[in-house]
Amino acid sequence: MPLGKKQLPDLKIGIIGAGQLGLTMAQVFIRSFLPVQNLFISFKGSPHTKKTIEGFGLSDQVVPVEELCMAADLVFIFIRPQSFIDFRITLIGENTLFVSGMAGIPLASLQKVFGKNVCRIMTSGPDTIRQNKAMAAICPFNETVNRIITTSGFTPMILNNEQELHYFTVGVCLPAALVLAKKIGIDVESEFEDLKPGYAVIRQLYVWAKGVIPEFASDKDAEDYVHKMATPGGITEAILINLRKNRDLLQAVEAGVERSMAISDEFS
Numbered sequence: 408m409p410l411g412k413k414q415l416p417d418l419k420i421g422i423i424g425a426g427q428l429g430l431t432m433a434q435v436f437i438r439s440f441l442p443v444q445n446l447f448i449s450f451k452g453s454p455h456t457k458k459t460i461e462g463f464g465l466s467d468q469v470v471p472v473e474e475l476c477m478a479a480d481l482v483f484i485f486i487r488p489q490s491f492i493d494f495r496i497t498l499i500g501e502n503t504l505f506v507s508g509m510a511g512i513p514l515a516s517l518q519k520v521f522g523k524n525v526c527r528i529m530t531s532g533p534d535t536i537r538q539n540k541a542m543a544a545i546c547p548f549n550e551t552v553n554r555i556i557t558t559s560g561f562t563p564m565i566l567n568n569e570q571e572l573h574y575f576t577v578g579v580c581l582p583a584a585l586v587l588a589k590k591i592g593i594d595v596e597s598e599f600e601d602l603k604p605g606y607a608v609i610r611q612l613y614v615w616a617k618g619v620i621p622e623f624a625s626d627k628d629a630e631d632y633v634h635k636m637a638t639p640g641g642i643t644e645a646i647l648i649n650l651r652k653n654r655d656l657l658q659a660v661e662a663g664v665e666r667s668m669a670i671s672d673e674f675s
C-alpha cells in the first residue's frame with residue numbers, strides 16, 4: 408500500500424540515532440499515535456544511550472540498522488551531521504522513505520546514499536517538542552511526514568526551497584540564543600528590528616522563540632536547556648560562541664547561517 412494511504416498507527420517507523428532528539432521523537436510518536444511495537448530504534452551502542460533507552464522502556468525496540476531499514480516504512484535519521492560521512496547502509500526497503508534530521512546535509516548528498524525517496528526535516532529542540540510548542544519544516548514537503556508531525560503536536564512551517572532551511576535551522580536555535588543573551592545581559596529587542604529582508608523566516612521564528620522559553624528553576628536548568636539544543640560542532644554552538652564573543656544577536660545569527668552553509672559545503 409502506498410505510504411500516503413496508510414493510517415498513522417499502521418506505519419512502521421524507524422529512528423536511527425538515539426540522542427536527545429531521536430529519543431524525544433520516539434516518545435512523542437508513541438504518545439501521539441504509534442503503537443510501540445511499530446517503532447524501531449538503532450544507535451551506535453554507547454552504554455549511556457543504552458541505559459537511557461532502558462529507562463524509557465524502549466529496549467525491546469532496538470534492532471540492527473539493516474533490520475530497521477528493511478522493516479520500516481519511514482526511517483528518521485537523527486545522528487550528528489558529522490557522523491553522516493561514516494554512515495553506510497547496505498539494505499534498503501524498496502519503498503522506504505528516509506527522513507533526515509541532520510542539520511545542514513543537503514538533499515543531493517542524501518540522495519546519493521538513500522536514493523530518491525528522501526526528504527529533510529528540521530525541528531525545534533526537545534524541550535519545545537515535549538511542551539507541544541515545537542516547530543518543524545519538511546523539505547521537500549511530504550504529506551505523510553506532515554501528518555506525522557502535526558499529529559505529534561508540531562506546527563509545520565512551509566518553506567519555499569532548501570536554501571530556506573538554513574534560516575529555519577538558525578530560527579529554531581534562537582531559544583538557546585535568547586537564554587544565553589539574557590544570562591549575559593544583552594538587549595536583543597532592538598537588534599532584531601534591523602533584520603534583512605532575506606531573514607523573514609528567522610524573524611517569524613524569533614517571535615515564536617520568545618514564547619517558548621520556560622521559567623528556569625536554576626542556572627543549571629537553563630544550561631541543560633541550551634545544552635540539549637546544541638549539537639557539538641553544529642549551528643546552535645556557532646551562534647552561542649559568536650554571541651559570547653561579540654554580544655550582538657544579529658551577528659550571532661549570521662554566524663549560525665554561515666555554519667549551516669559550511670556544513671552543507673562540507674558534505675556536498
Ligand SMILES: O=C(O)[C@@H]1CCC=N1
Nearest residue numbers: 510637638641642643
Ligand atoms: O545545533 C544544531 O546544529 C542543531 C540544529 C538545530 C538545533 N540544533
